[in-house]
Amino acid sequence: MAVVMVSLVSALAGCSEKETVNGGTSSSQPTTQPTTSVTSSPSPVPTPAATSVPTTVPGTSQPSSPPVSTTNPQATASSQPTPAATPPSFSSAADAKKVIEARALEVMTALKERNITKLVSLVHPQKGVQFSPYSYIHTATDIQVQGSNLAALWASPSLTHWGTFDGSGDPIDLTMPNYWAKFVYNANFAAAPQISYNTMIGKGNMINNVFSVYPTSSYITVEYHFPGFGPQYQGMDWTSLRLVFEYTGSQWYVVAIVHDQHTM
Template sequence: KEEIIEDLNEKIHDLEIQIQEIEDDEIPPLSIGPVPGDSLMTVALDVIELIEAENFSDLVVYVHPNMGVRFSPYSYIDVQNDQVFQAAQVGTLPGNPNLYLWGSYDGSGNPINITFDDYYDEFIYDEDFANPHMYGNNYPIGTGNMINNFSDVYPNGQFVESHFTGFDPQYDGMDWRSLSLAFEQHNNAWYLVGIIHGQWTI
């Protein structure tokens, strides 16, 4: 009987050692956010997936900590009128009932005075930009008569364009859509500074 007890105690001791070893093993947490050295495309694909999922609470860690992120409804970046939100504000935007002035509608010139949720539906994810016809890596695909002033606004920036060439053949490509994500480096990692919607303009 004593031998059995001693044997069991040894097994218990061995199990306690195994448990301690498991607890001592450092299991790295799942990382989220830009990683120094990651490519521009890698970070852009992470960001577009979060935008697709409307997961702005996780998107905040990708927003540039100093510059924030600018929302541009058209390819011409209007530094006077485009809305800029800091990282801490971005997570509070979905469901926010406040009306924001995002700029002016092309053609009519009427103010784009809508909630973030409406802006998201009309000027961010109006198409499935996580699964586009093509990507442009620092190469603008969508073109129209509106000036592309990206390099003037973001002289140190780079971008990835998620592009649809068109949907209805009768429009001969004039119904193209794009979403460009602008990034600048901070501590050797790419951070989001702009979300630029593109489409044919008058």
């Protein structure tokens, strides 16, 4: 009996020591739940936003929704080359005059002064200039001279076939200076009493096809007109010179010099 009591006292003493070591309020039984420390585990890694990675539809390699394009449509449109601007139709005489009056005066001054060097700079750089002795323009046979050839033609003593005379049908075979005197500057057109823009003044028996060959949608025609010189002729001695201009690059150039007069 004494032995049993000693053992019981020893057991109780052991329990008191254990409570003292672990702290006065701790349970003497071992804790089955582990204590979690806030710093004992690494912080969770942030999950990327769902919109940054397209979701793949099972069974396909394509994303469930197409990625949003970041291209600016307006920026794409503005990167396209802008078409070159083209001049509008100048069928209105007032509009045509405003645009071409100064340029036409340059050409007329060169014709009056026979300044071939100046004329070369005013002639269409690709087409050259066409010379027609009468109002009906023969596009297949009328002489067309490149600007670079004008000086040589002017200096040449050889005859050039420019067409046929009205009435007789005889060939117009003349040097350029002689043709100039009869079918270009046969009157002082720089001082003509009547000037029109994309409008016909002189009218004879011959068909006038200038607006068919050079329509006002693309060309400007300036006419310098004398209604006549002697009262005894009752206006049958009228004469006109028409200058036809075309816009190319950034400037208007003369493409045709069309003479006109009373015809049989």
